[in-house]
Amino acid sequence: MSKIAVIGDKESIYGFAALGLDTYFINYHEDNVPLFKKLCQSQSYSIIYITEAAASLLDKEIEKYKDQPAPAIILIPGVTGNTGDGLSAVRKSVEKAVGSDIFNE
Amino acid sequence: MAVKQVNPTRMELSRLKKKLNTATRGHKLLKDKRDELMRRFLEMVRENRALRVEVEEKIRQANANFVLAKSSMSEETLKVALLAPKQEVFVNTSHKNVMSVDIPVFDYTTRTPDPNDIYSYGYAFTSSDLDDAVKSLADILPDLIKLAQIEKSCQLMADEIEKTRRRVNALEHVMIPETQEQIRYITRKLDENERSTQTRLMKVKDMMLKEAHGY
Numbered sequence: 001m002s003k004i005a006v007i008g009d010k011e012s013i014y015g016f017a018a019l020g021l022d023t024y025f026i027n028y029h030e031d032n033v034p035l036f037k038k039l040c041q042s043q044s045y046s047i048i049y050i051t052e053a054a055a056s057l058l059d060k061e062i063e064k065y066k067d068q069p070a071p072a073i074i075l076i077p078g079v080t081g082n083t084g085d086g087l088s089a090v091r092k093s094v095e096k097a098v099g100s101d102i103f104n105e
Numbered sequence: 106m107a108v109k110q111v112n113p114t115r116m117e118l119s120r121l122k123k124k125l126n127t128a129t130r131g132h133k134l135l136k137d138k139r140d141e142l143m144r145r146f147l148e149m150v151r152e153n154r155a156l157r158v159e160v161e162e163k164i165r166q167a168n169a170n171f172v173l174a175k176s177s178m179s180e181e182t183l184k185v186a187l188l189a190p191k192q193e194v195f196v197n198t199s200h201k202n203v204m205s206v207d208i209p210v211f212d213y214t215t216r217t218p219d220p221n222d223i224y225s226y227g228y229a230f231t232s233s234d235l236d237d238a239v240k241s242l243a244d245i246l247p248d249l250i251k252l253a254q255i256e257k258s259c260q261l262m263a264d265e266i267e268k269t270r271r272r273v274n275a276l277e278h279v280m281i282p283e284t285q286e287q288i289r290y291i292t293r294k295l296d297e298n299e300r301s302t303q304t305r306l307m308k309v310k311d312m313m314l315k316e317a318h319g320y
Contacts, residue, residue, distance in 0.1 A: 001195045004213075004250075014183075015171050018223050018239045019246055020192035020215065046198045047211065047253045067264040069207055070198065072257035076249075077161050079168045086161060090153055090259065097146050097263035103154065 005039050007032075008051030012078035016049075026054055036061050045071050051078035052085040111287050113294035121291065125284045132276040139269045142204045146262045153255045160252050163245045170238035177232040186226035186235065192216060196250070206265045208258035211250050 006016045010025040017023045024039065026032045036058050039045055048071050055062060055075050062073050075086040095101050111117055175183055193216035200207045215222070223243045224236060 001197060004194055004196055012168065014187055015167065015238060015242045017187050017190050018192070018225055019243050020190050020194040020223075046196050046209070047250065049249070049253075066260045069200075069209065069261065072209065072211075072253045074249075074253045074256055077164055077168075079172070082161055082165065086157055087154070090150065090157060090256065093259050093263040094150055097143065097150075097266040103150070 002044055002046040004047045004049070005045040006049045007036065007039070008049075008054045008076075008078055012051050012053075012080070013049075021049075028053065028057065032057060033061060040065055040071055040073075043070075047071060048073045049076050050074070051076060052083045053078050053080065055085060056083075111291060113291045113298075115295070118288065118291045118295070121284055121288050125281065125288065128276055128280050128284060132273065132281065135269055135273045135276065138204055139266065139273055142206070142262060142266050142269060145203060146259065146266060149255060149262065150259050153252075153259050156248065156252050156255060160245060160248050163241070163248070167238060167241040167245060170234065170241050174232060174234035174238045177234055178230075182230050183235070186231050189225055191225045192222040194246070203258075203262070204265075206258075206262050208261055209254060211254045213246075213250050 004021045006013045006021050006023045007026060009028065013023050013025070022045070024035060026035065032054065039048060040061075050058070050062075050073060052075050055073075065071065065073055075089055077083070077086065091101050091103070094103060111121070195214050195216070197212040197214065199210045199212065201210050202208075220243075223239055226235075228236070
């Protein structure tokens with residue numbers, strides 16, 4: 001049995017705590033790599049939701065877990081709006097598999 | 106094409122032929138695997154995109170609800186209300202094998218079966234907007250978990266497809282032509298050897314006949 005973690009700024013994710021997900025508030029001006037690494041390696045989370053803004057700071061770390069079976073790291077839009085990073089991540093995996101983005105609209 | 110140095114012997118020839126056979130069979134199998142993986146991947150990625158657009162829109166609405174809720178009550182009240190959650194979500198991960206890719210299947214259970222346990226506060230000091238906001242977020246949860254499952258599967262499959270494609274290409278464009286070239290080289294060399302033996306024998310026969318009978 002594992003749990004779900006949510007990483008992001010307080011404003012965007014405090015609601016998830018009510019549902020029973022573990023929320024980790026981060027400050028965008030600090031180095032959040034150690035916290036992220038700790039969460040990924042702890043094995044107690046199989047899904048980690050992360051706001052797009054936070055994800056853009058942890059790009060390299062997230063990339064490392066793409067081909068690992070766990071955890072699943074999923075981008076969600078924050079309170080400040082949708083940056084489109086989540087969809088572009090999907091687009092990237094299409095590009096990786098097919099060779100070019102065939103769903104380009 | 107530059108040929109790697111091989112010994113032009115029969116043993117080497119039969120070894121190479123076996124190698125070519127295996128390579129061709131492997132190539133065919135891997136090509137089938139790649140095609141099937143690609144078919145499934147495209148199906149899944151289409152679903153992934155649709156679901157993501159939907160979930161993102163819902164999260165936007167939920168966030169708007171939270172902003173609304175926040176505006177009608179004090180920061181402290183909100184903090185206290187959400188300080189100690191009653192509900193907990195557990196995820197049970199099982200794996201499904203799709204063309205040798207282990208894709209995760211997430212199954213979630215909540216600590217208590219009561220759907221109202223998402224409201225971790227008494228209703229006296231909070232606005233009803235907060236209830237709405239929490240409810241709207243709770244409604245997204247199943248979709249969010251499904252999104253996690255599909256998106257992770259897509260990432261894993263994309264990785265596997267890339268690997269398989271590289272293998273197929275390496276077999277098709279390097280391994281198989283190279284082996285064919287080597288086989289051709291050995292065959293030619295052996296044929297040439299045989300012809301030279303033949304002529305040498307004929308020559309020797311001529312010489313012996315000349316010596317014996319004076320032709």
